Amino acid sequence: xxxxxxxxxxxxxxxxxGRLDTTTAPELEQVIRAELDKADALVLDFGKLEYISSxxxxxLLSAHKAMAKKGGMKVTHVNEMVMEVFEVTGFxxxxxxx
Amino acid sequence: xxxxxxxxxxxxxxxxxxFIDEWLEGLECPVKAQMQIDVAVDEIFSNIAQxxxxxEGGSAAIRLEFDEADRTAMITxxxxxxxxxxxxxxxxxxxxxxxxxxxxxxxxFLVKKTMDAMEYRREDDRNMLTIHKxx
Numbered sequence: 001x002x003x004x005x006x007x008x009x010x011x012x013x014x015x016x017x018g019r020l021d022t023t024t025a026p027e028l029e030q031v032i033r034a035e036l037d038k039a040d041a042l043v044l045d046f047g048k049l050e051y052i053s054s055x056x057x058x059x060l061l062s063a064h065k066a067m068a069k070k071g072g073m074k075v076t077h078v079n080e081m082v083m084e085v086f087e088v089t090g091f092x093x094x095x096x097x098x
Numbered sequence: 099x100x101x102x103x104x105x106x107x108x109x110x111x112x113x114x115x116x117f118i119d120e121w122l123e124g125l126e127c128p129v130k131a132q133m134q135i136d137v138a139v140d141e142i143f144s145n146i147a148q149x150x151x152x153x154e155g156g157s158a159a160i161r162l163e164f165d166e167a168d169r170t171a172m173i174t175x176x177x178x179x180x181x182x183x184x185x186x187x188x189x190x191x192x193x194x195x196x197x198x199x200x201x202x203x204x205x206x207f208l209v210k211k212t213m214d215a216m217e218y219r220r221e222d223d224r225n226m227l228t229i230h231k232x233x
Contacts, residue, residue: 019136023108053140054201058201065197084212089192
């Protein structure tokens with residue numbers, strides 16, 4: 001998986017490319033942990049993300065909780081495959097998906 | 099039928115995924131079904147890698163079969179770890195808020211929702227879990 005970081009003002013955007021699964025979820029967790037102090041708001045751009053497994057959902061949930069105390073987190077450009085996972089698991093009700 | 103045996107370790111997931119993807123591409127599997135199968139493989143194999151064996155570890159075999167008539171892909175995961183039937187696990191409550199959420203059980207739940215059928219059997223002290231997906 002590839003993660004592109006961009007900090008604009010206090011908004012951190014992470015653009016993900018590839019697969020967010022058991023093997024790659026720890027990379028995203030590490031980047032979020034390392035960069036979070038610099039940002040008030042977090043945007044996860046899923047435009048080039050192929051799919052997500054429950055290991056990825058786990059990272060999204062903890063990031064969502066951490067950002068809820070700050071400026072919030074949103075997930076953008078979600079493809080059909082990932083959206084279906086969000087809907088089946090109820091994550092579409094928890095996360096802000098644009 | 100094809101079969102691959104490897105150490106039940108998280109770091110083996112990419113080579114397992116390459117084995118599965120090559121097979122599915124040969125069967126001209128639609129992209130969406132392939133992604134769903136890949137997620138299922140990630141969930142099931144990572145469960146085996148994390149929970150089937152103690153610290154000494156162990157191996158797992160992945161058997162691939164294809165039913166031409168039904169265009170159904172069948173993948174069987176075989177391990178010699180402690181008896182464990184993931185299908186008896188209660189489904190998670192997907193209506194809870196972020197604060198109340200537990201992630202445990204979500205993986206297998208996802209697999210149940212996206213595959214056409216799943217079956218578990220215990221044979222010769224081995225766990226055998228098969229997923230079926232029409233492609």
